[in-house]
Amino acid sequence: MTIKRLFDIPHYALEKYPKTDMFVTKYHGEWKKTxxxxxxxxxxxxxxxxxxxxxxxxxxxxxxxxxxxxxxxxxxxxxxxxxxxxxxxxxxxxxxxxxxxxxxxxxxxxxxxxxxxxxxxxxxxxxxxxxxxxxxxxxxxxxxxxxxxxxxxxxxxxxxxxxxxxxxxNTEDLATIIYTSGTTGRPKGVMLTNNNIVSNVLGSIPRIPKKKSLDYKETRALSFLPICHIFERMLFYLYQYNGFSLYFAESIEKMGENVKEVKPHYMTVVPRLVEKVYDKIYNTGSSAGGLKSKIFFWALNLITKKKSVSKPSGIQELIADKLVFSKWREGLGGEIITLVSGSAALSTRLNLMFQNAGIPILEGYGLTETSPVISVNSFEKMKVGTVGVPLDNLQVKIQEDGEITVKGPSVFKGYFQNDEMTREAFTEEGFFKTGDIGHIDSDGFLQITDRKKEMFKTSGGKYIAPQTIENLAKASKFIEQIMVVGDGEKMPCALVQPDFEFAKSWAMRNNLNIGSTPAEIANSPELKQRIEKEMDGINEHLGNWEKIKKIELTPEVWSIETGLLTPTLKLKRKAVKEKFIALYNKMYEHHE
Missing domain, CATH: 3.40.50.980 (Rossmann fold)
Known part of the structure; x- marks a missing residue:
């Protein structure tokens, strides 16, 4: 049967992949199959x-x-x-x-x-x-x-x-309106047709690997990202199309427990989650003590040196895999074929580390307006540090200013009841303007460098791409969140939310008293000095005009609840600056 509309997918699944556990949800401690x-x-x-x-x-x-x-x-x-x-x-x-x-x-x-x-x-x-x-x-x-x-x-x-x-x-009939949270202003209603999403599902299918020895009746995916987000939702349809069972996790908090119960083959992740999984692994390994910690750091050091993805080779790597990295895989259920990462940039360092630990991650890129996938890596064509090759049914064009633009069947119909904003979203040739800056390399891989809207100019006329610096900084154990600032100012600085839990354990190990509440910890001169040392290391990789000159630590957690992050965990830059304006003014010596 030909799939043209979203509701064709379950009928196709019934015809080709009937199963007893198409969807599975946990109610009152028991998994209920449908x-x-x-x-x-x-x-x-x-x-x-x-x-x-x-x-x-x-x-x-x-x-x-x-x-x-x-x-x-x-x-x-x-x-x-x-x-x-x-x-x-x-x-x-x-x-x-x-x-x-x-x-x-x-x-x-x-x-x-x-x-x-x-x-x-x-x-x-x-x-x-x-x-x-x-x-x-x-x-x-x-x-x-x-x-x-x-x-x-x-x-x-x-x-x-x-x-x-x-x-x-009809295939061109409106199927859904998804309101994007946006990092500024009121939500915009993105109109997606049946064809928009179906063409994205069909275009993405060849990129998701299948294990030939695994029967469809045994294939499981675990979903814990919000299904209202187009990234998770498109994969929800893709899993149905492939006949995979979809288990819905109870919550992100219970993900660790659910992963062990479900033993999934596929999961979608956002970079923040990969960072949190790694932090948990690191804290477990470093606090094990004695020989266990020594083995953990030895193994970590071994794969950190690897600059490309490869299977374990040589006696040392094989021992490290057996003693350490097999435990990482067990922690994710032991049967993962691949994780699919989207929504924000994944650190190349973490991506390489997970891949070389035997946990493949396919990093992709897209927006709600593109249903969402524009490009994604695959097992056949992968380059860590890029978001893969654009889908075969899309045309990607880099404009003169570096902006990524796209045309094709999965590009949205327009913003609901907002013709002016719809017109502004497209070039004269009909390409959708993503607002992201990037380039396509000689092998056809797309690389994102920054958000066009988030780039700013210092008073010296130099352009700063904050996301690049922030992604480098978030590799530090001490830094939970960071926002680079300096639009129109003489130099770039940064507001930093420390990882309060890690800071406490660091202080304990070093016999320091930095307090226990976020406010007390953020006020600690010792911690600030230590994070400044981290920033010095990051500055070594930056041009002189990009180097972070000053930082201030914020006294509370940045979260969705406090209005500082969007539901997909992106920074609400305007809100962060407004919330911590006193710290901003202190860095730039502005007197209110």
Missing amino acids: STQEFINEGNKISRGLLKLGIKPGDKIALITTNSRTEWAIMDFGLSQIGVVSVPVYPSISPEDYEFIFNNAEIQYCFVSDKELLNKVMKVKHNIPSLQGIFTFDKISGAANWSEIIDLGEDESTQIEVEDLSNAI
Whole structure:
């Protein structure tokens, strides 16, 4: 069968890869499996139930879940096959952003996972005239449950209506509106058609390796990134297409536990998570003490010296793999074929280290507006430090100023109700402007150097690319987050959020009293001096105009909750600067 629309994918999976555990979610300590046939049956009930509610093609329904789960998948299928536009929303955004999105998209019904999200939406419900009802996945006293829609759709006699609507859906019809969090301003509604996402799934499939000896019935992927994010969502469709079982992790906090239970073959990751996994490995190895720590550091030193990816060779590397790196792989379940990394730049050092420890990482690149993958590495064509070769069905053009632009079937339709912003997003030739700076090397690999919008000029007229410096700095154990500043100033400086836990253990090892609260730790002269030493090492790799001249340590954790990071853990630069303006002024000796 030919796949042209999103809802064709489960039907293809049923025909080619029927299985008992298409989706698996943990409820009250037990993994509950949903078969391919059950998934389609439940999705059909949702479609029929919504039609009875009076929903029609083109209407908008919001889906919000704290953690990805089977109910979200069933809703997505049920909506798409009757032409309803899904609007997946991040659980972590503010009630004000919910209000803006719901009004902008004219949301009629909303499905939320739990009580906390229900309360969040209820806070602003009275300001959203289009919102007719809210349903929950969890059973909550006094709240309408999603099972009511399933009950409404039990009668199969109206299935012909569902099929008629499905047959009328065109590949170019709008499938979803995804509101990008953005590092500045109000969210923008990215309109993606069926063809946008389907063409991206089909274009990405050849890049994801399969193990010939592994039966599809045994193949598992673990999902813990927000499914409202297009990166995770596109892979959610790709896994279905390939007949992989998709297990939804309970939460990022329980990921370690879930990985050991599921033993996945595939996982999508963001660089911050890879950094955290490595930090945990490093802390375990360094605190083991005695001979164990000596062996750990010896093995680490061995692979850190490797400048390219290769299997263990020679007696030393084989011993290191047996004693140390096999434990790393066990920590990720022991069966990983590959991790797929996206959303931000992955440090080349960490990428090489994981690959040489036998944990492959395929780093890719894309945006919500490109559904999302523009390029991704594969086992056949890989170059660490790049984001791979562009997909075969896309055309990538580097503009004169270095900006990466792209044209092809997965490039979005436009921003919802914002023609002006849509026009500004494209070149005269119809290429989408990514806002990223990069180049394609002689082997055809795409390399990202910075965000166009984030580059700034010092008062001396020199351009600074902050992300490059920040990625170097985050390799330090002492630095959890860093933001390079200096737009219009005489020199670049940096605001640094220390890794407070690591700082405490460092102080203990060195018999230093740096306090216990983030505020006390950030105020420690000894710690600041130590981090300045780290920055000196980083400055050695930078041009004179790029060297970080001063730093200040911030007294609190930068997080989504504090409004300093986006839901995909990117810096909200404006918010960080505003929050720590006193420290910024201190570095530049500005007097308020």
